Amino acid sequence: MTAVVDARGIEMVFRNGEEQTPVLKGVDLRLEPGELVALLGASGSGKSTLLSILGLLLRPSAGRLSLASESVDDLSEARRAEFRNQRLGFVFQFHHLLPDFTAVENVAFPAAAPAGGISAAMRRRARELLARVGLADRMDFRASRLSGGQKQRVAIARALMNRPVLVVADEPTGNLDRASADQVLALMREVNQQDQATFLICTHDDHVARQCGRRVILEDGRIQDPASQGERGSDGLD
Numbered sequence: 001m002t003a004v005v006d007a008r009g010i011e012m013v014f015r016n017g018e019e020q021t022p023v024l025k026g027v028d029l030r031l032e033p034g035e036l037v038a039l040l041g042a043s044g045s046g047k048s049t050l051l052s053i054l055g056l057l058l059r060p061s062a063g064r065l066s067l068a069s070e071s072v073d074d075l076s077e078a079r080r081a082e083f084r085n086q087r088l089g090f091v092f093q094f095h096h097l098l099p100d101f102t103a104v105e106n107v108a109f110p111a112a113a114p115a116g117g118i119s120a121a122m123r124r125r126a127r128e129l130l131a132r133v134g135l136a137d138r139m140d141f142r143a144s145r146l147s148g149g150q151k152q153r154v155a156i157a158r159a160l161m162n163r164p165v166l167v168v169a170d171e172p173t174g175n176l177d178r179a180s181a182d183q184v185l186a187l188m189r190e191v192n193q194q195d196q197a198t199f200l201i202c203t204h205d206d207h208v209a210r211q212c213g214r215r216v217i218l219e220d221g222r223i224q225d226p227a228s229q230g231e232r233g234s235d236g237l238d
Helices: 047-054 077-087 103-115 120-132 148-159 178-195
Strands: 005-016 019-031 036-040 062-067 088-092 166-170 198-202 214-219 222-224
Touching (some): 005 047, 019 222, 036 178, 077 088, 077 103, 088 148, 120 148, 148 178
Parallel strands (some): 088 166
Antiparallel strands (some): 005 019, 214 222
């Protein structure tokens, strides 16, 4: 089976003048199609840095990375941006919606921005996704009029707009109350199971991690995978 993510020996060193701060020290990570994986680790362990590398927002200092069988190490910045837009989806703790745009316009944005506008097909796709995430009655509301949980559901729909091979989510429930967080997590699990979309969810919340199919822990700059010792999530995917 072709891996969605195949990261080998990923290192990241941040430099400030002569000072060097190593954050990632040889990360090996492989994600298969359809996995729902929780990424855990102490604050400052480099989880967001790793997500940024996997999402092609940062280039690592060393290591090799392939996404959906394509080596991305030597891609130009233009090609990385194109790959990121077409094949990756992002969900963040703070939804980063455009407040004066409608839910439909926000969802369509990943497809509309490169094309210079929203086509009828894009608008139709956006409406289908919003209906799927339970916002059929909020499609034409501006983002500023939506609740926190609704905004995050719009963000999930936006992440799926271009049918990505991988969705990376950085603390997607961290800014929500428990009820809203559970709704958002249930939605991601549903999309994962129905579409076989691969999700990597960075979280501090063990309640979230227990509902994922696999947990990996970032510790001392390297990945520790409890699944190799028989420990998996509690969602019936063992």
